[in-house]
Amino acid sequence: MGQEYFNLMSFFDGYVKNYRRLxxxxxxxxxxxxxxxxxxxxxxxxxxxxxxxVEDYKPNLKLGRSRPMDLSWWKYDARKNEDEYIKLVLHLERENLWTKDEETIEKLFSKTEEAYVPDYVIGIQNVGNKERIGILNKLVIQKNKKQNSDVLMIYRYSVDLENDEFIDKIWAFYFSGTRILQDRKAICDVDNSGYWFMCFEEEYKDKEKLRI
Incomplete structure (x- = not known):
């Protein structure tokens, strides 16, 4: 089957703009x-x-057993096959523990059966600091050489401010094969009513926090 056609960075745009609605x-x-x-x-x-x-499964040939996927999108078309899904369109993993950042990437690019190779991959990963992102991007490129998915990696890390406050910074990368096509930064902060919201870095109003 041919690949679906999405620009994953548009998914990131919607994720940022709709975050407050969560x-x-x-x-x-x-x-x-x-x-x-x-x-x-x-x-x-x-x-x-x-x-x-949610919590779907796919075979991991290296481990000899199935491992869960946090989220999968499957395409069904009865004109082509009435009994089975015709392809795995997307595999998404969301991980809060920055100590599991490499494990998240391993899940997204695990050796599996052909029917379980996704067209698209999204990883949303908390990381310990900004410097860790470059290391993880190199691992994504290495792992994707064979899988050849389009990939959106969304990294989130906290930055300490004065008066025991903090802000979360978001840095997203869109890969195709072994190339980074695009990246974009956003901010995640708490609004006056106590709820998390996101906006793109260039739209953020509290410029003092961006200097950190």
Whole structure:
């Protein structure tokens, strides 16, 4: 089957612009944040006409067993096959623990059966610091040489401010094969009502925080 045609950076644009609608309060734990973000992309897949599965499974040939996918989009078309899905369109992983950043990439690019190789991959990963991102991008390029998916990696890291405050910075990269086609930065902060929102870095109003 031919590949679906998406510009994954447009998915990132929508993720940023709609983040406040996820209604994630500053009091919510990281598990709630993960759940809401996965639900957002599950609904997006359904709006695009795919069947979305949370905690789906795919074979890992290296381990000799199946491993879970946080989210998958499958394409069904009865004109081509009434009994089975015709392709795995997208595999998404969302990980809060920065100590598992390489494990997340391993999941996205694991050796698997041909029917489970996705056209598109999205990884949303908390990282310990900005410097870690370059290392992880090199690993993505290495792993994607064989899989050859279009990839969106969204990295999130916290920056400490004065008065025990902090801000989360977001840096997204769009890969095709072994090339980085585009990157874009955003900010994640808490609004006056106590809910997380995102905006692109160039749109952020509190310029003092961006100097950190």
């Amino acid at each position: 209604n994630i309060g500053h009091y919510n734990n990281r598990s709630m944040l993960t759940r809401r973000e996965i639900e957002y992309f599950a609904k997006l897949g359904e709006y695009l006409g795919y069947d979305s599965f």
